Structure formats: C-alpha cells, structure tokens
Amino acid sequence: MKVLVTVKRVIDYNVKVRVKADNTGVDLANTKMSINPFCEIAVEEAVRLKEKGVATEVVVVSIGAKACQEQIRTALALGADRGIQIDTELNLDSLQVAKLLAKVVEEEQPGLVIMGKQAIDSDNNQTGQMLGALTNMPQGTFASELVIENGKAKVTREIDGGLQTVELSMPAIVTTDLRLNEPRYAKLPNIMKAKRKPLVVKAAADFGINLTSSVEVLKVAEPAKRDGGEMVDSVEALVAKLKDEAKVI
Amino acid sequence: MTILLIAEHDNSAVKADTLKAVNAATAIGGDIHVLVAGANCSAAADEAAKISGVAKVLVADNEAYEHQLAENMGLLVSDLGKDYSHIVSPATTTGKNFMPRVAALLDVAQISDIIAVHSEDSFDRPIYAGNAIATVKSSDAIKVLTVRVAAFSEAGTDGSAEVVAVDAVHDAGISSFVSAELTKSERPELGAARVIISGGRGMQNGENFKLLEGIADKLGAAIGASRAAVDAGFVPNDMQVGQTGKIVAPELYIAVGISGAIQHLAGMKDSKVIVAINKDPEAPIFQIADYGLVADLFDVLPELEAAL
C-alpha cells in the first residue's frame, strides 16, 4: 500500500507572531519556519506503517514556494521515500490546496492519505475533509489511533465528549491529533540520505485549477491586549479579591 | 437571505453550542432554519424549535445520521444547503468534521471559527493561535461558516418554529461507527461552565487532580487540563484546553501548575478573570493573569478548598 502524506511549512510553534504595523498580515521575515507539528505526526505515522510492513511506499507532498522543499527534506529524513513539491507563490485557501491534492491522489492512487488536522498558522482544520469530499474518500479526523486490518482503516478520534472509533473503507484519509504518536528526531545519516531521495517539482499553475481564493483578507489585527494583573501573597488574599473586587465567586 | 444552521445535539437534546451558533446567525441576519440530523432525534428537534429566532426546523431522522458521520452529513447538508445564503455550524468536533466536506461539495470556501460578524459576508476569525485576528470577506454565493461558540452568548428559548421532516437519505456507505468512549461527569461541560479550574504538568499525576475536584465542586466548576497533562495520561483528551483542544471563555479560569504556553493561552485568554497558581514566578501565565499566586500547588489547593 502506498501512503501519501502532506506537509505544510509554517512558523515554528515556539515563535510568537507579530502583526505587521500596516495590518496586512503577520511578519514572517527572519522567523524560524518548521514543518507543521500535526504534519510531522502524519509523517511519523506513515513511516511506522512502512516499518510494520503495512505500507510499501511513503510519498510526501507539500504545496508552496521553493522554501517548502526544506520541509519535504525533513519528512524524507524521517523516513518518507520520495517528495513532490507543488510550486506556487500564492497563499492558497484550503479548497485550492484540496483540489491540487485531489489531482495528486488521482495520479498516485494511494491506499491511504495521512494529513495534519490543522496547520498552526491559519488554524483552519479543513483540508483533509475537503480532500475527502473531492475524492469521495471517507475520513478519520483528529486521530489518536490508527489500525489497518482486513482492508479497512479503524480510526479512534478525539472528539469533544471523549473518543469515537470509526471504520473506513479504503482508500481513506486520516488527519492526525496530538496523541497519535510522538515523532522521532531525524538522525544525521538519514538527513544526509534524504538529500539524495527523489523530489519532483510541479507548477501549481499546470494543474488546470482556478487558484484564486474567494476569501479576501481585509485586515489582520492584534487581538485585544490582556494586561497582567496583580500578585497576591496568600490564598486568603486571593479569595478576598475574587469575592470583593472581581465578584466572580 | 436564509441561513441553514446545523444543530449540535445528541439525538435527545440540543447542546448549548447550538444556541450560541444561533446568536451568531442572528447577527448575520435573515431567516434561520435549523437542521437536526440524527436518528430518533425528534426530542432534539422539538427543543430546536423553541430556540428564539429560529423560523423553521428541518429534521432528517434516519439511521444514516445517527452518529453524524462526516461522509453522510456532507452529502445531506450540501444537498439541502444549495438554496441557502449561509450554512453555519458550531465549531465543535462534529461541525469541524463535516462542514469542510459540505464546502468542498458546494465548491466554496469555508470560514472557520468566526468570532465576530461585521456583515453578511465579512467576519473576524483568529489565526496563529489567536495571536492575530483576521477580518475576511467572502465572495462565495453560499458562505460556509463554523462558529467559535465561546465568542457568542446563548440565544433564548421562547420560540415556536414549525418542524418539517426531511426525507432525503444520504448514506455514502464508506464509513461506519464502531464505538464511543464518552467521558461521564456530573460537572458542567467545559464549553458551558461559568468557572473552570485547570491542571497542568505541575499536578504530577492523575490522582492529584482530586485536589482540583473539591474546589470544582464548591465553585460548580468544570475541570480542564493542559496538553502536557493529557499527553502524560493524567486525564482524558476531552479536558484539553488550548489552540488545538477546547476554546473556553468562562467568567473565572484558574490555571494550576500550567506554565502558559502560547497554545494553552489560545484556548483560555478570553476568560473574564484569570487566576494563576504556579511556583515559578517567571511562568508566562502570570503575564496574562488578573491574580497570580506564586506558591506550591500542593500547599495552596487544600487551603483554597477550605477557604471557599
């Protein structure tokens, strides 16, 4: 079985973003960029499937400008076999990304697609589900456990009330939650080896898809500031403040 | 302009999330129709009919919708939604699961997690873990929106909408429900609680969460947790507050043994009053707390319970 994994290049999760003074977006110049943490979990899961002999090949795809090849190489160093970069300078919406991925799915015919549940920049939580609809594949979103058996994918999902398990026919899409696995660190020899693994570049413009977004960003602003309050020196003082000043208990 | 709003419910009752999403829809304007899709869900539909501002309730009552599988819901809602100006659902794990399928099937974008409505086509939504707020405008004929319920209050329940059955049955036949393991608790749900007390890695183990329970009982509070506490297995995943867990905005949020990582703050920084208890005076949580207490939680939690 071939597994397709998607990765997105995003601001590193440890970096606090700054909103640009002209309110057109956030300032990403000279900020550390990384593989989206949920995508990293997706890569790890695919590699583990390969190690278990369930998957035969792990193909990693990223959509973005040339710089995202760095994240594809990271995925290759973690154990993916080959990479595809769909090159575009545009800031695409989830729907356009899903349409491009649907073309990749059509060409690659994977038995399973593993994606992050959300990217920590746009926080949309959409692309996997959209790809599912466009390709008529079932989905196991927010997965904390994945078992492939008897030609089906059994996915345990983190839901608001607890956990839910669903069974999906294959090919299927799985989107990862935090508890699915703990990604490994790439070892130096694997990082070297990853440099020689195949990576093909395709132009997004060649896919015959309308890449204009229907959603315009009018403004990006700082959230309302929250000023730090005061320190209290005892439980007694705290309870008094909550009763008399904040009046919340 | 008519809005189709998909109810969050458990077949017997509608959840508070639905009432909050109705308030967001009311801010958009136009008639509001609520879809209750489930199995043996007439009780939930009757409740939905009482929500103030709802003009009509559509009930799709069929086994295919019992667990609101995304594949079936996607087909149903995109079919019913064709003639609406907006399709709205609360950004719960159910809504997040099927709404993007609806949008893709209708070939429109989805705007996730709206926190404010400017007009029928323009909304605010948080990005980068809430460290920036984007104002976006959609030119799609049908706007597919999920609502961050913590940002809206609940609609009233003095309505009396007509209830209409939907006969369409969409069973994609590619997925099935196996089981659910739902956390049972006598306490209020995180999303509905007036007070929340959350524990982090500093709690050291699951057993110590008992220290929070006594306080929660006295305050009628829900109990939450940081990702570190969930990852370590102290408490179940549904208690995680944060960017990628539950987003809450109670009147009072008490963070105990939580450092205040960006991802945790994203889920609670809109609380009205924040209290932090941490033994590290440099913990970032103090920068946003209204009241901070530098102390060992094992000393002060029993004191706090006694003082309430």
Ligand SMILES: Cc1cc2nc3c(=O)[nH]c(=O)nc-3n(C[C@H](O)[C@H](O)[C@H](O)COP(=O)(O)OP(=O)(O)OC[C@H]3O[C@@H](n4cnc5c(N)ncnc54)[C@H](O)[C@@H]3O)c2cc1C
């Ligand atoms: C993609 C991604 C998504 C994430 N999503 C979330 C999310 O949704 N929610 C979330 O919470 N995190 C999330 N995180 C994790 C986040 O980055 C932090 O790692 C996490 O919030 C830390 O949890 P903590 O504060 O409990 O632990 P720590 O950062 O380890 O802090 C523990 C605190 O307890 C204090 N402490 C220890 N012992 C005591 C004591 N005896 N008395 C008093 N204080 C004590 C310490 O001083 C310390 O400040 C996410 C991370 C990533 C990468």
